[in-house]
Amino acid sequence: xxxxxxxxxxxxxxxxxxxxxxxxxxxxxxxxxxxxxxxxxxxxxxxxxxxxxxxxxxxxxxxxxxxxxxxxxxxxxxxxxxxxxxxxxxxxxxxxxxxxxxxxxxxxxxxxxxxxxxxxxxxxxxxxxxxxxxxxxxxxxxxxxxxxxxxxxxxxxxxxxxxxxxxxxxxxxxxxxxxxxxxxxxxxxxxxxxxxxxxxxxxxxxxxxxxxxxxxxxxxxxxxxxxxxxxxxxxxxxxxxxxxxxxxxxxxxxxxxxxxxxxxxxxxxxxxxxxxxxxxxxxxxxxxxxxxxxxxxxxxxxxxxxxxxxxxxxxxxxxxxxxxxxxxxxxxxxxxxxxxxxxxxxxxxxxxxxxxxxxxxxxxxxxxxxxxxxxxxxxxxxxxxxxxxxxxx
Amino acid sequence: xxxxxxxxxxxxxxxxxxxxxxxxxxxxxxxxxxxxxxxxxxxxxxxxxxxxxxxxxxxxxxxxxxxxxxxxxxxxxxxxxxxxxxxxxxxxxxxxxxxx
Amino acid sequence: xxxxxxxxxxxxxxxxxxxxxxxxxxxxxxxxxxxxxxxxxxxxxxxxxxxxxxxxxxxxxxxxxxxxxxxxxxxxxxxxxxxxxxxxxxxxxxxxxxxxxxxxxxxxxxxxxxxxxxxxxxxxxxxxxxxxxxxxxxxxxxxxxxxxxxxxxxxxxxxxxxxxxxxxxxxxxxxxxxxxxxxxxxxxxxx
Numbered sequence: 159x160x161x162x163x164x165x166x167x168x169x170x171x172x173x174x175x176x177x178x179x180x181x182x183x184x185x186x187x188x189x190x191x192x193x194x195x196x197x198x199x200x201x202x203x204x205x206x207x208x209x210x211x212x213x214x215x216x217x218x219x220x221x222x223x224x225x226x227x228x229x230x231x232x233x234x235x236x237x238x239x240x241x242x243x244x245x246x247x248x249x250x251x252x253x254x255x256x257x258x259x260x261x262x263x264x265x266x267x268x269x270x271x272x273x274x275x276x277x278x279x280x281x282x283x284x285x286x287x288x289x290x291x292x293x294x295x296x297x298x299x300x301x302x303x304x305x306x307x308x309x310x311x312x313x314x315x316x317x318x319x320x321x322x323x324x325x326x327x328x329x330x331x332x333x334x335x336x337x338x339x340x341x342x343x344x345x346x347x348x349x350x351x352x353x354x355x356x357x358x359x360x361x362x363x364x365x366x367x368x369x370x371x372x373x374x375x376x377x378x379x380x381x382x383x384x385x386x387x388x389x390x391x392x393x394x395x396x397x398x399x400x401x402x403x404x405x406x407x408x409x410x411x412x413x414x415x416x417x418x419x420x421x422x423x424x425x426x427x428x429x430x431x432x433x434x435x436x437x438x439x440x441x442x443x444x445x446x447x448x449x450x451x452x453x454x455x456x457x458x459x460x461x462x463x464x465x466x467x468x469x470x471x472x473x474x475x476x477x478x479x480x481x482x483x484x485x486x487x488x489x490x491x492x493x494x495x496x497x498x499x500x501x502x503x504x505x506x507x508x509x510x511x512x513x514x515x516x517x518x519x520x521x522x523x524x525x526x527x528x529x530x531x532x533x534x535x536x537x538x539x540x541x542x543x544x545x546x547x548x549x550x551x
Numbered sequence: 552x553x554x555x556x557x558x559x560x561x562x563x564x565x566x567x568x569x570x571x572x573x574x575x576x577x578x579x580x581x582x583x584x585x586x587x588x589x590x591x592x593x594x595x596x597x598x599x600x601x602x603x604x605x606x607x608x609x610x611x612x613x614x615x616x617x618x619x620x621x622x623x624x625x626x627x628x629x630x631x632x633x634x635x636x637x638x639x640x641x642x643x644x645x646x647x648x649x650x651x
Numbered sequence: 652x653x654x655x656x657x658x659x660x661x662x663x664x665x666x667x668x669x670x671x672x673x674x675x676x677x678x679x680x681x682x683x684x685x686x687x688x689x690x691x692x693x694x695x696x697x698x699x700x701x702x703x704x705x706x707x708x709x710x711x712x713x714x715x716x717x718x719x720x721x722x723x724x725x726x727x728x729x730x731x732x733x734x735x736x737x738x739x740x741x742x743x744x745x746x747x748x749x750x751x752x753x754x755x756x757x758x759x760x761x762x763x764x765x766x767x768x769x770x771x772x773x774x775x776x777x778x779x780x781x782x783x784x785x786x787x788x789x790x791x792x793x794x795x796x797x798x799x800x801x802x803x804x805x806x807x808x809x810x811x812x813x814x815x816x817x818x819x820x821x822x823x824x825x826x827x828x829x830x831x832x833x834x835x836x837x838x839x840x841x842x
Contacts, residue, residue, distance in 0.1 A: 256572075
């Protein structure tokens, strides 16, 4: 029997961590992720888990210590947000190229400047090319479920890549909502124990990690990382299937909401997808054929699958919660459009930016986006190929 | 099964490179004869050496073995000929000779 | 969203409006509802105006935006009436509850012509009587439960007893005072 609870997103992730009882957590506080290490250190001092908590002096050190612990053979995690992740930057690449399957609980927050502590995806989107797996959540339930699946994906022998489990700062991290928790013993059995084949603290099988890779080796190494990303696709689906057996909840690369006969679709990531669903139900009641494709897995990018799921629509709006500063849209829109092009889809695609620095996104705005798409197709109205939602002008 | 890393070289295919460039086995630098790089070679004048052992710890390549309080001959398979040992020797027992 | 009750809290940093919103989510959850309780975060400081929100529904809640047309507004600090447009978007079939010693008649002219129901509660007085300190959030929590009818008085008080035992595990002496504040406020507000 699932346990009905009400938790904030940060509490939900902390609860998953408690159930998994990882070996090591180095962390440095930054809003809005601070509560996660706070809760975990409380569990430790209460004797509920025996995770080794390492207070460090910066996020650069947090990620460095996490890399060291994971290399030593420990199941490791850390948590951060925004500028904290920016300070981890060089280490993110090191974790990925050394193929260390540690986990990062990321609470998405805008990067300075201007200084802002609220939600957008500029931190993780900036890190999209570091070689980390990235999984996003709409609500507390999803971030909890994603965290429980994290190590099964990252530690898989065909993958062995670090994984970022993302949720929207404040909007889900600090909002109390209903959630169904899974029993401790089921989570423990599902996640299993970490048994790396090679690790530094194994006296019987010595090894070295992180050697200098000269140019004759560097590209071959990168292709190895890329292959692991490709492999991760099947592993993510397999793990989701097994997770469904213990939870009853279905997960894939993305969620298709009322997409079967949709003529107009929104593609987006995160908590605002729920707001869009509400708008869709209202528009469907008026006979409008609208739908949503909510991305869960951004790395590896399930581009072919996304393009195929959108190909039957007349027009799609791709909504980014981070700027790409290519003077033409954000990263999600660039990648979705690339794959629509690859399959020669006859679908118009418009790029939108929304919700930067915590700007609210409402059902009314979602409806405005659908109305624009419809106006463009049915009346031939020209609309800007790239625009901001909710911008004062 | 661990990959035999001695079989990996600059012509290896990407599929044959170990996960995360991990190097399996301990003390693998022994198999790498950095002595090939040497353009000048330390020569020991045993009559001047008092076995003060200042040379051994300063060698960056651990090429001066010490047994029972006495230094032995240079390990020329690994000595790169940097000359630090000669520079620090207070007794003029080590000189650098051009060439291998 | 038709069956969802939407509530907006106005307070000042440090008065416990956010805590009250989370407590309301907690007690509504215990009655089997779907709930949301969330603050609107800014650069908060003690005394600065803050906003917090609740959604309470019989169905899962998916919307993650702020609340613009609430059914209920709670004003934890009367001085906010001059600083914040507290009735903005407030539905006329809803209600506003204000912490003030003034009567409904006295306070109504300060509400930008709001035509819905207005309730006043002297939460400071109740808090001073029961706790000896000004913690207006407990009385205001009882007031919104009473006015909105999200749950029965008895269930509410029983749940809050448990909540307080947990929250004040290290200072159990304040539990009784807080419970008395709730009881008093629950009756006073609907008088």
